[in-house]
Amino acid sequence: MKRTSFEQAECPIARSLDSIGDWWSLLIIRDAFLGRRRFGEFQKSLGLAKNILTVRLRALVDDGILKNAPASDGSAYQEYVLTPKGRGIFPILVALRQWSEEFSPEPCFATLLVDREQGRPVRKLELRAEDGRLLDGIDTMLQPNPPAKRRRRA
Amino acid sequence: MKRTSFEQAECPIARSLDSIGDWWSLLIIRDAFLGRRRFGEFQKSLGLAKNILTVRLRALVDDGILKNAPASDGSAYQEYVLTPKGRGIFPILVALRQWSEEFSPEPCFATLLVDREQGRPVRKLELRAEDGRLLDGIDTMLQPNPPAKRRRRA
DNA sequence: GGACGCGGTTTCATAATGCAACTACACAAC
DNA sequence: GTTGTGTAGTTGCATTATGAAACCGCGTCC
Structure with a gap:
């Protein structure tokens, strides 16, 4: 089946979706914004299977969206907190x-x-x-940005 | 497997994801914004399997994001165009x-x-x-909106 | 009227998902 | 120290969605 990946896509939207475009990732991030940090908190709040949560959390950490924080309250468990990229x-x-x-x-x-x-x-x-003008969808367009300009940032 | 649905979720984010939270839907919509309207255009541009595209397009139409337009150029084929909800x-x-x-x-x-x-x-x-003040993530919070207030919009 | 393109549907192998049972560890009570 | 409880996963298996390719009806073109 080989779920297609957009990691190398030219389109920035596709790239975003590659990181956060699946069913659970964005909800995990939403929960992180609400202050949840522990595996169990996410699991209870979202009601998703624990194996899936494990995989998703690891992917989000690998992507630099979450990071493992050593502790926070006394106990020696670890937590997941948003990075700057995640807060973005x-x-x-x-x-x-x-x-x-x-x-x-x-x-x-x-x-x-x-x-x-x-x-x-x-x-x-x-x-x-x-x-500063307020724009609507129709007021904008996508302009191809030629590679030459891209590199020399002229 | 029974992919969990967020159709009835309380959280508006989860609801959005229920409509457009899968791998392809948002890319189809992106292409629609770029002016693509025909089945074949989407298929060539996205490179996804035709059966998947069929299912996705139907779901987007059912959700009121796309609608079938009868024609546009001469030929008697039909097209998919964004509704107001889709443009949103x-x-x-x-x-x-x-x-x-x-x-x-x-x-x-x-x-x-x-x-x-x-x-x-x-x-x-x-x-x-x-x-009019510019807000950041930390400048905001989620306020529970009690049902009573919700209805009487007090 | 035959070839071709369009817009799908069907078939099948395979990867992702969901559930439940199981493990490993920390911490606390007894 | 051992029994118990909660946390944080891992493993195994059934089910579902996905992807690739073949197939098919219909409208167009020539």
Whole structure:
């Protein structure tokens, strides 16, 4: 079967999906943002099989998204915490959340993403041009970036 | 095996993943944003097996992300085009792209997302508070939204 | 009307998933 | 020190999804 890998793909989206594009990885990361750190916490919260969790955690560590921290509370067990690369996934989670809230047939508002300072819901993610104009999907395009330019960064 | 479904999940992120959380769906949607509409176009571009593409396209149509358009050029074949819900996925794609560009070990800049008017690269996605302050992951928190409040929207 | 391209469906081998049972270790109680 | 409990996995097996290739009906082209 040989599940196709996008590790070498040219498209950055495909590359992202190679790291976090399977069923559980993003949910593990979401839980990590919620403060979960221990194997058992993930397992109980997500309800996935332990062998799968083992494989996923190892893959996320290998990808530099999580790292093993030696301890934290007294006990000599280890924990999984987000690296900077892992914390960089936050906008992706927000985008997924907002899409679901906007378009799901029966949206669920069990939780709300609020800003910590004021406790009010955040705005929608904004895509802006270099000069600050607010952009929509149709206002953008993909420009091929020729290899020459890429290397010499001219 | 019975692949677990998140259709009924409370978490909006899990719900999103239920629709677009598998290997190919997001890439199909990406291609749709690039203007591809025909079965054969997707198949050639993605290089996935035709049976898988059939299943994925049907699922995306069932989810209201794509819809079958009767024609477009002369020929009596049908096409797959993005619905409004499908176009709403754009920020997710941008987030994935930017994450890869920022954190990939050897980022690939084969293509650049530019704004159509000026041809310059877009900014990073911005998350803002209600009052316009720029927010980071740590500036936010998930607030449980009690069902009572949910219904009366008080 | 015959060849070809399009849009699939069918078939089959194989890899990923899910479940449950099992192991190894740390820590605590007795 | 040994029994017990919880954590963090590993192993084995049944089930499902995936991928490759062959096949097929239909519309087009010439």
